[in-house]
Every structure is written in structure tokens, then in C-alpha cells.
Amino acid sequence: MGAPKTKQKILLTGGAGFIGSHVAEAYLEAGHAVAIVDNLSTGKKENLPAQAEFYRADIGDAAAMEKIFQKERPTVVNHHAAQIDVRFSVARPVEDARTNILGGVQLLELSRKYGVRKWIFAATGGALYGETPDQGAAEESPIHPASPYGVSKFCLEQYIGFYARSYGLQYTILRYANVYGPRQIPESEAGVVAIFIGSLLNGKTPTIYGDGGQRRDFVYVEDVARANLMALTSNGNAVVNIGTGRGTTIQQLLELLQQELAAGLKPRYAPKRPGEIFQSIVDNSRARNILGWQPQTALAAGLKKTIAWQKTMDNG
Numbered sequence: 001m002g003a004p005k006t007k008q009k010i011l012l013t014g015g016a017g018f019i020g021s022h023v024a025e026a027y028l029e030a031g032h033a034v035a036i037v038d039n040l041s042t043g044k045k046e047n048l049p050a051q052a053e054f055y056r057a058d059i060g061d062a063a064a065m066e067k068i069f070q071k072e073r074p075t076v077v078n079h080h081a082a083q084i085d086v087r088f089s090v091a092r093p094v095e096d097a098r099t100n101i102l103g104g105v106q107l108l109e110l111s112r113k114y115g116v117r118k119w120i121f122a123a124t125g126g127a128l129y130g131e132t133p134d135q136g137a138a139e140e141s142p143i144h145p146a147s148p149y150g151v152s153k154f155c156l157e158q159y160i161g162f163y164a165r166s167y168g169l170q171y172t173i174l175r176y177a178n179v180y181g182p183r184q185i186p187e188s189e190a191g192v193v194a195i196f197i198g199s200l201l202n203g204k205t206p207t208i209y210g211d212g213g214q215r216r217d218f219v220y221v222e223d224v225a226r227a228n229l230m231a232l233t234s235n236g237n238a239v240v241n242i243g244t245g246r247g248t249t250i251q252q253l254l255e256l257l258q259q260e261l262a263a264g265l266k267p268r269y270a271p272k273r274p275g276e277i278f279q280s281i282v283d284n285s286r287a288r289n290i291l292g293w294q295p296q297t298a299l300a301a302g303l304k305k306t307i308a309w310q311k312t313m314d315n316g
Contacts (some may be wrong), residue, residue, distance in 0.1 A: 008032045008232060011072055011116075013059055013078030013107065015052065018044025018183045019122065021177075022225040023078060026031050030229055035072045037065070038081065047183055055255045059103040069114045077111050078120040078228060079104060082153070089149035090275075100152035101159075108163050118170040119160055120231045124153045125175035125282040126217070130200050136217065136245045136283035139175070157239065164237055172231035172291075174224075177243025177282045181221030181302060182309035193218065193303070196254055197310050200263040204228060210272030212251030217243040217281040220302035223295045230291040243282035244295045256303055 010027055014020040015036030020043070027034050028051050032054065048054055053072070057064040058074030059081050070171040082100050089096035104121075111119065125141040129137035145151045163169045197204040219242060227242045254267055287293045297305075 008076050009072065009074045010034050010067070010076045010078055010232075011037065011074035012052075012078045012080065013037045014043060014082065014122075016040055016045060016047045016054075017080060018047075018185060019179055019221055019224060020080035021047035021049070021182070021183060022148040023080065023228045024052050026222075026225040026229045027078075027232075028052060032232075035068070035069060035074065042084065042185060044183075060099060061105060062106060065106065065110055069110045073114060074116055074188075076118045076120065077107060077116050077234065079107060080122040080123075082122070083149070086147045086149045089152070093148035093267050096148050097152050097155075097184050100149070103154050104156040106157050107118075108159055108169075111165050111169065112163060116169065118172070118232070119163075120228055121156065121160055121171065121173045123157055123173050123175045123239075124150055125243060126178050126280050128154055128175060129280070129282070131253060131277055132279055132281050134279075134281070136243070136281040137241070138283045139239050139241055139286055146275060161237075163229070171237050172234055173239040173243045174227055174231065175239065175282065176224060177217035177241070178218045178280070179219075179221050179224050180185045180218050184221070184306070192216075192250060192253065193257075193306060194310075196257050197261075199306055200257055200261050200265060201307075201310060203265070205265055206254060206267045207270050208250055208267045209270050209276070210250075210252065211269070211276070212249060212254070212267070214250050214276065215247035215279045215281065216249055216250070216253075218247060218253070218299055218302075219243045219295055220297035220299075220305075223297050226296075227287065227291060227293045230293050234291050238286070238290050240290055240293075241282035241284050242282050242287055242293070244299075245281065245284045247281045248299060253299075256300060257307070260300075260304060260307055
């Protein structure tokens, strides 16, 4: 791909992670300059693209982050670094807030100080709306976070809005559905895909919590990375859902994986987890209208790619 009309200097937090590393690759392929900040607590060094500048640092380390902003002078901040484990956020809400709220606000302050033009924020749709209708929750749907993780993500959205109104910062907030694909770790919000693939490849009985009728909106990671690329050139401030608008039950997901892997392992059914949302689907109409984005990867095709990647990791 040729150089973009306007080359951006992008500071990408969490760029060694599952989603962030795909976003970094999309930006680099489009000709932008990318500096990645990641503390490698869940991200992996092998996920880092060679062309990106890398800083091993924690977004909560004020002195380290100030030095990075001073050196890089980014025009855009893409913020993916986060505490991503929903169960951890329930057990340790203070630590969740320290990373997801205070760490984010510190980045906003540095962005104001060093003249960042635009923010792109990886928010959550899956953990924000609570139970959703069959057609999916729209961005103006009531906010009912089911965990401190969802609360912290929504809180930072409000801080971003404040910085936009007060200091002219432009933003695009991307509320992700359940993202899956290569490089996913089982602890992530949509980790059931990685968990099921790992179990089936290793001959272990997969576990379904509840009856498997829970429905999720699974969106492929490369489609998500493309939304981050399109957000660079979108005009105006916007909050947009990034998902397929379609629900897939956990039982259906497992059956698709069993077919692809020719695995006859029957699942074990365990009691449903307390407080688990039964249906989480997002309406992507606004993403189509504002970003011109729509998902391009069907679930079966995305699972096939994810399995192929997992096999190379197991064989490696």
C-alpha cells in the first residue's frame, strides 16, 4: 500500500497485545509511523511489528510516559492498553480502575500538553450495554455495565468527551463486540474462542457454562483493525459500535469449531457463571454510516484462520 496522503505519527498503547498488534500492522501497512507502548503484562514481544518503535513502559508510570510523549510528539493516540479480565475487575475493582481510568486520564493530560490532535479509544460494547435485543444495542442504548471493567471503560469515554469539549481534542471511540482471531489469549473478553480451540486441539473436553444458549457478537480482529485505520480519517467526534450485528450461541460456536477440526469431543456442561449476560449483540449501523466500515470476515472463515494460526503456535 502506498504512503497515505497525510502521514500520522501514532502512539499506540497496548500494541503488543492481541488487538493492538493487528492495529499496529494496519497503520504501518498504510504508511503511518507507529510508536508502541506496552508493559508486556499480557502483550507479547513476538507480536510487535519490526517497523514500529517500541517502549516497554506502563501507562501508569507518569515519568516514563512524559519522556515518550516528549520524544515522539504524536499527532494521534490510539489507546488499547487496559486491564482486560472481567473477572479480575470484579475481584479487584481498585486495580482495574487504576489502570483503565487513572492510566487513561494521565494519557489524556499528556495528549493535551503535547498537542495531540486525535484520540482513538478501544472501548467495549460487549461489557457496556447489559442484556441486548436481538437486533443489537445501538450506541444510544441505556448503559448497564455488568462489571467494573465495563464501568471503567465507560468512565474513560466521559473523560475523553470532557477533553474534547474543553481542549478541542478530536476522538473516535470504538465500542468492540467480542473480538476473536490470531494472537488472542484465553483471558480476553471473547476468550471462549481461544479456549475452545486450545481444548479441541489438545484433546481436552471443552466446558460450556450454562446450556450454551448464550449469544455473542463475534467480530474478527482484522476487521477491527480496519475500523481503527478508517477512524484516522473520520470527521467529527463519534462513538461507534464495532461488531457484526449478529448473535452466535456458544453451542453453535463450539459446533463450528468441532466441524472445522473434525473433533468429536462432547462438551462438559457446568453451572452458568453468576452475573453472566445471556445476550450481547451490537448494532453496527453507525459504523457503516460514519466510518464506511462493515465486517468482511464471516465467522466460519475467521475461525478457520484462527485455528490455522493456533496450529502453527502449537507446532512451533
